[in-house]
Amino acid sequence: MIKNKFSKLSIKKQLTLWYSLIIFFVAVTLFSSFYLLTKQYLIYETDRSLAVHASQIAYSVALNTNDTHDTQTKDILNLSKTEIPGMFIEVVDTQGFDTNGKASNFKELSAQALKDNTHLYSQNKINGFTMRVVVYPITTPGIALGSVVMGHPIDVYEKTLAQLKIIGVVVMLYLIAPSILIGYFLAKSAVDPITKLSKDINKITSENLSRRISLPVGSEEVDLLINNFDSLLDRLGKAFSLERQFLGEMAHEIKTPLSVIKSNSEITLAKLRTADEYQKSINQTLCQIDKLSGTMVSLMDFAWSQSTDFSKAFMEINLSQLMLEINNVALYMAAPKNILVESNIEGNIFVLGKEEKLYQAIYNIIDNAVKFTPEKGKITLELYKKNSGAFISVADTGVGIEAEQQRNIFNRFYRTEQTKNIAGHGLGLAVADSIIKAHNGLIEVNSKKGSGSTFIITLTLLR
Known part of the structure; x- marks a missing residue:
């Protein structure tokens, strides 16, 4: 009590x-x-x-x-x-x-x-x-x-000695008030910087994230707290900036198909059309709907990867069989750009996880490889095991990634300068990274601008 x-x-x-x-x-x-x-x-x-x-x-x-x-x-x-x-x-x-x-x-x-x-x-x-x-x-x-x-x-x-003891007791009683007073001033000197810091923090809102804490130099701990909070504000500012950028891009991605659908419908309804013209209009509308649906799926995938704990549903997965299926999909995806797809898939490699989510993570990486590899380029898929790990490698001969940008590519909404004109929302690698981490795995990238990229996924072998 x-x-x-x-x-x-x-x-x-x-x-x-x-x-x-x-x-x-x-x-x-x-x-x-x-x-x-x-x-x-x-x-x-x-x-x-x-x-x-x-x-x-x-x-x-x-x-x-x-x-x-x-x-x-x-x-x-x-x-x-x-x-x-x-x-x-x-x-x-x-x-x-x-x-x-x-x-x-x-x-x-x-x-x-x-x-x-x-x-x-x-x-x-x-x-x-x-x-x-x-x-x-x-x-x-x-x-x-x-x-x-x-x-x-x-x-x-x-x-x-008895008199000395009595004197000591009296002195101790007289020391109670000074002890409390000294304790108060010590506590005040320790807490005042925190109180001032709290007041400064309350002045910071989403509208002025650029504002920083302005307090005189204090103790090492308070200075560290201020520096950490300013660092947090920097990260929040970047996050808000990415959110605003993402919202703008998503608004554009949603608005464009809707505008096309609306315009196409208005033109089609303006006068009677032949059956071929109606069919062409409907096909154009369906194409835009598919594009809009893809955008929504990307959003839901990312939200799911951030909030769902699917580790409870892990099962034994034949990763070799899964990679063979993904290889067939990669051949289909690469065909329109005449990209050569080579594979080296080792058999009987098993891991613990959720198959459809691992499929999605690997698919997102291959999708990026196809997007950013020029026509008649090359993509190489590999699956092998070493010690207690299963390794998936996706290498391409695409545009590559600059060294200073590589640490950001798994951040949500992030897109490099050379890829902003290519369709996408900056969510694919973020979703892949979240899924692999949920499987206690790791994604690494080796890349050089103009020389392609190699993504390596590491998972724990089941047996």
């Missing part, structure tokens, strides 16, 4: 909260680290000081006596207490008794220190005071005499 409410907040408010929390968390972390380091430092210094003094006493006892209960040991203790006021000091023998013969409260810790032959630390209540205690073993070569127990009051340290 909280997550849903948070997600409904504006980005500026979300960033303000995040920045505030981060700043507050950093402040808490820094203070906590300072507090813990201070505490550890005080303990470390206390332990170090205790260990130094305890080692000196242990050395003195071991040097001057072999008995922790004699007067020399007591003198050393009394002298040490005089030199280090406020400290708790006692010597414990190996049986756990102090110099007065009383059982020590540090009997077990002393035994452990002697066993491990190392000094140990603990924190204990002694005479009503909290003390940091070190137990230091007293040894001579081969002999354990006992241990020195030395304690230093740490109540003052604990009170100081």
Whole structure:
């Protein structure tokens, strides 16, 4: 529920909260680290000081006596207490008794220190005071005499640390408001360029696509966003231009047959005609209707290739058989221009797909080859397999395509300068490319102006 409410907040408010929390968390972390380091430092210094003094006493006892209960040991203790006021000091023998013969409260810790032959630390209540205690073993070569127990009051340290903790909590509470304020300004500086960008974008419509975002240089990300949006506007502008060009061409393609049909009908109806004249008029009308129908089919094919997911209807296709059928169609299409059609079709090549759509894609490429190949030219069809791919090649000796135009020929409505006077709508290759891509395939073109073109379709072999 909280997550849903948070997600409904504006980005500026979300960033303000995040920045505030981060700043507050950093402040808490820094203070906590300072507090813990201070505490550890005080303990470390206390332990170090205790260990130094305890080692000196242990050395003195071991040097001057072999008995922790004699007067020399007591003198050393009394002298040490005089030199280090406020400290708790006692010597414990190996049986756990102090110099007065009383059982020590540090009997077990002393035994452990002697066993491990190392000094140990603990924190204990002694005479009503909290003390940091070190137990230091007293040894001579081969002999354990006992241990020195030395304690230093740490109540003052604990009170100081408690006060420091209270101060830290108060400071943290006072930091809440500044954290929110700093978070707000950080969020504002991050979001303001986006807000200005949004306002500039709202001013751009289909009527002024040439307008560009004009904002001062900002962060790298905002500049990248502006550049990408300007690039998008460039692509949209080109798309709108192609759409307008296409609409003009389609209007012309539709208007011309309709005008011919209308004129022909008006002339025919102007007076009585002979049967031959009526037949001629009807044939002319049918010819224009066929042309108009072809235009509509091209439009529907392109719309279908852009919107229909036909991969669910894929079936096994004998591509070799399909290419033989297309070869016969190519011979028929090329005959009026006396174009030679040669083929080299390898047998038993199977792919997965939709047969009529693959037929349409290959047909569109061959149709282009026939259109743009001069009379008595040559078209070569090939089908072969290599590794895991099936390759279809359509090569012609036509007008060719300039290198800078080759990357655009699969765009819808695109037509090169040298082909604009040839009948067509600039949709054939776009439809073919969409169909082949839907079959997880690829179309490539190798061409040079004046030297013909070779289109190669790559599909995945089924077996």
